[in-house]
Amino acid sequence: MKARTIKRHFRESFKSIGRNGWMTFASISAVTVTLLLVGVFIVIMMNLNKMADNIENDVEIKMTVDLIADEAAVAKLEEQLNAMDGVLDVEYSSNEKELDKMIEGFGDELGLYKQDNPLRHAFYIKASDPQQTPIVAKKIESFEYVYEVVYGEGKVEKLFNVLNSGRNVGLALILGLLFTATFLISNTIRITIVARRKEIEIMKLVGATNNFVRVPFLLEGIWLGILGAILPMIIITIAYWNLHKYLSPKLEGEFFQLLNMSPFLYQLNGLMLLMGVFIGVWGSFMSVRKFLKV
Template sequence: MKARTIGRHFRESLKSLRRNNWMTFASVSAVTVTLLLVGVFMVIMMNLNELAVNIENDVEIKVIADPAADEAMVKELTDKVRATEGVLEVVYSSRDDELNKMIQSFGDELKLYQQSNPLGDALYVKAKNPQETVAIAKKIDTYEYTYEVEYGKGKVEKLFKVLNVSRNIGIALIIALLFTAMFLISNTIRITITARKREIEIMKLVGATNNFIRIPFVLEGIWLGVLGAILPMLIVSIAYYKLHAHWAPKLKAELFHLLDTMPFLLQLNGLLFVMGIVIGIWGSFMSVRKFLKV
């Protein structure tokens, strides 16, 4: 395509925005409102996902070695656990360390057991993928010299199920919002194009190709998407900066902490910008398609 033709398409798309200023305002408003909702919802979902990841990463397996096992047997068990597929980290804790932990938790009365420690050595195991914790725990439980494997049976499965359902609901809501935006802008642009139906028919009759007619409308959709994305990007960025500045120091020592402003906002704004363009292109493309059949 010649540069002159490309320039003509750009000029036509910009002229159309000015000529149909009320329709332009309606389309931009539809994209702005929807992307603002998407942006706010994504801030919430991505921070909740960070919380979910932190919770998952805190899940670990406690492998208690047989109290009758000697040092060589415990080493053999440790090596086997470390070699288990999906295991990220194994931390060894001697039976004396385990007893000291119990004394700290339950009181000095347990010091009586220091003379004859009934506990076994323990291994604290973390999985590369926390979702595989249960499967890894069951596998380790079959190993020789294993006395007991603790991982919060029943509770861990429910936790992972709740986290997965929450993530799926969040993704579904975001997709629903995007389809709503596409529907709104598609209908808005369709009204604009309907008013220019005769113009399209004349261009077709004089030999204009479908692409020649379609491109200005697609460019128009891109402008609408870009204009509609600017305000949500600004609002979400400013609001999140203020939210982060206020709450991040207070949540520093907690399990839940807000995502750092950078690169989070850069990624989020880039995503909103691309969404705006895609929504505009899709809406324009779908709207003009039926009018090209003369």
């Protein structure tokens, strides 16, 4: 395609936006409203997903060592645990440390047991994939000198099922909202192009190729998508910045934490811009195709 033709397409796309003022406003408004809804929903779902990840990462396995195990046996157990597939982290806790934890949690009265410590040495293990915690726990139970393996059996599986269901529902809702947004915006852009069908027919009758007719409309769809995405990007950025500034100090040290503004907002804004462009181009492409057969 010649440079002069490209310039002509860009010029015509800009002229068309200005020439069809109300229809352009309607298309941009449709993109703005739907992308704002999609953006807000994505912010909510991504922060809920982070909370779910925090819950999963908090799951760990506690393995207590048999009293007959000597130091060499404990060291061998630690080597076995570190060499296991699917294990992310292994932390050894002697029976003295275990007693110190109990004293800290339940009071100094338990300090009497320091003279004759009844507790066992323990290992705290985290799986590389928290969802695989039950499988890793079963493997650990087969090791020699293992007294007990505890990870919240039964409750952990139910927790993972709830979290997975929540993620799947959230993903389905986002996809459904995106599909609805694409449908609504495409129809709005289609109305704009239907109003100009005579222009397309005349261009075809004088010998214009399909690409020559189509490109200005595709460019127009890009501009509509970009213009429609700008306002939602600004609104969500300002709102999330203020929300993060207000809530982060209050949530410090708590279980639930908001996603950091960077790079989350950059990623979200980039995604919304791409969605706006895609929806604009798709709506224009599908709408103009109908009128190219003259």
